[in-house]
Amino acid sequence: MRVLFIAAEVAPFAKTGGLADVALALPRALASLGADVVVVMPRHRSAVAKAEMHEAARFLVPVGGQPRECVAYKGALPQSKVPVYFLGNDAYFDRPAVYGEGGEYADALERFTFLSRGALELCEALRWSPDIVHANDWHTALVPQLMKHLGLPHSKGARSVLTIHNLAYQGAFPRAQAGAIGLSDAALEPYLRGDQVNLLRGGILTADLVNTVSPTYAREILERGDGLEGELRSRADALHGVLNGIDTAVWNPAADTMLWATYTRRSLAGKALNKAQLQEELGLAQDPTAPLVGVISRLAEQKGFDLILPAFERLLGLGIQFVVLGSGAPEYEGFFRDAAARHSGRVAALITFSEERAHRIEAASDMFLMPSRFEPCGLNQQYSLAYGTVPVVRATGGLRDTITDVDQDRKRGNGFSFEAYTAEAMVDAVARAVRTYRDDARAWRDIVQRGMDQDLSWENSARLYRDLYRKVGR
DSSP, X not given: OEEEXXXXXXXXXXXXXXXXHHXXXXXXXXXXXXOEEEEEEEOOHHHHHHOOOEEXXXXXXXXXXEEEEEEEEEEEOTTSOOEEEEEEOHHHHOSSSSSOSSSXXXXXXXXXXXXXXXXXXHXXXXXXXXXXXXXXXXXXXXXXXXXXXXXXXXXXXXXXEEEESOTTOOOEEEGXXXXXXXXXXXXXXXXXXTTEEEHHHHHHHHSSEEEESSHHHHHHTTTSOTTOHHHHHHTGGGEEEOOOOBOTTTSOTTTOTTSSSOOOSSOOHHHHHHHHHHHHHHTOOOOTTSOEEEEESOBSGGGTHHHHHHHHHHHHTTTOEEEEEOOBOXXXXXXXXXXXXXXXXXXXXXXXXXXXHHHHHHHHOSEEEEOOSOOSSOSHHHHHHHTTOEEEEESOHHXXXXXXXXXXXXXXXXXXXXXXXXXXXXXXXXXXXHHHHHHOHHHHHHHHHHHHHSOOBHHHHHHHHHHHHHHHHO
């Protein structure tokens, strides 16, 4: 089975969120199952600095009726032989950010039209014919319709799969920009909505198969689909949910070189050492008994910060220490900077992103707070399970699929969850976790080890994707 996998970002070459992690791990897992996978992404400035690559092909990509030069460079995904092709056009991709600086770049529709069409033109240049073309999110949602209407010999016979990683981001642009796409009015129709071009809408309506990144999220979006409920219901028979795995070659506390000390479920001494080291590094009180709560996230309302802020003093009243890593909305950044200044020794705010710090916070924390308003899948709660850090989550989307509340199921429980999207429900869940941590060390260790015992790897998820490919290929 030959799979063309197209994404706007792929770790470690370019990363702003979970899409990049999936675009690294899933192709490698598919290849391990015997698939012939080719990954395509833009040649972002960050990729030039991080990847070994060499020129593989030159060709033209029409955008807005104008031929744009594309130089395709070939590299490989780390720790694998999976080829990755970086589509280069400096005018589009030699920029400081992947998507924009303080907002989307003004020519975003052109940039991702170039990526989508360029990936198909690459197949022509390489004389390589995929069986499945796997597009990801709005950036590549033009691909299914381009495959049908361009008639390019090496991709016209393939079947298309579109994965929705986050329905909140749809690629909506003024209809006046539609000429950049280069499709006829009839072919463009699925992408039109009022006075806008909506790329994700068109992808949902034209892909042979649509999937999301957790079974629960696939059900939820039929009722709460950010304005695309009707389109999703019309494709309900073609809509599936496959839970993301995690890359255990990267997220493994027994072999993680970013940690101060490694550890396993049978020997957790290294986890305690990581906690002590993080407390020292961040200026938190050197108290091994204080429950350390970690948050690693985009600072956005979706992630539940509108619950955390009004409840923050009540959370601290539970006797916890709190560390947050992330950036985003200025009001949230300012709040946590101020909180760290007011609560010296108890609160640390790292308003940035650091892969090393993310690994260390996962290892050092006793609990991981993730009170999302909605969560298509979520990776950090799975990283937390792997690192023996007990998740406290809202039961939505992939969080519901991965976390079983301890107080509801003593034998299978691996964390604490709450249903109502309220600060009170969140505080209650954290309080239950803190009580268990303080009052029942044996029960807490059981929860930690239960999470660490779980198989969170991509192998099972990759098999489900392979089954979807076979289903759509019939």
